[in-house]
Amino acid sequence: MESQQVLREFKTLEAGSAFLSNKFLDLQNRYGDQFIAIKESKVVAHAPSFDQVKDKIHEQKLGIKELIIEFIPAKGKIILY
């Protein structure tokens, strides 16, 4: 039972991750140098700082568990960690 639940969680995670990869250039054009929150393959919040995105998520009363928050680098910038 629990493993079915975990598989569902992975499915949601993988869908969000695939959306992020497949739409990366579009996302970069629209939200470059910003943080974005993704839920069910939709951008539900974006802002220049992580805290601002988090505030917007709380305002919309969205559950953190189903969300992905990523930073989208600006076009022409490469991030080295």
Added chain:
Amino acid sequence: MRFNLELIKTPESERVRLNLISRQPHSYGNIIAVVDTGSPKTVISARDASLLKISVDKSAKSSPLIGFGRGTIPARQISQFKFLIKSADNQIKSLEMPTDIVDIIALNTLGRDHVIQAYQIPTIIGLDFLRVNKLKLVIDFEGDSAYLEDITPDSLNQALN
């Protein structure tokens, strides 16, 4: 057993990512991590630590992280952080390992630019993840695939049988 990685190609860069689920008590949730063989350590990012509300109050201080964004970033270590990963054939593998977590309470006392930049950095899968969990990393740009392979004796025996 194979665990597929996402091989991300953009005009400016390539990345290899691993999807994980945290099963740390009280901190269940999703993590999209970047595989970075230049990092000796696996580090849970500031934004994942914040989103998953990972408590590090009682955890030992770890060495500050250098070369990880601007300046140094304070970190703590959880001795047995619990992760789940999913194999290509939908098996779930549970992993536990010492893991550094960005100390967001200490981080948030630093300058605003420093903090904003630190939150841009994702969770990093370092070389320790491969060593501790006995995983082999394969990246094949020509074949457009990347994966981790379980090389524990049990897994190898299963593959032979």
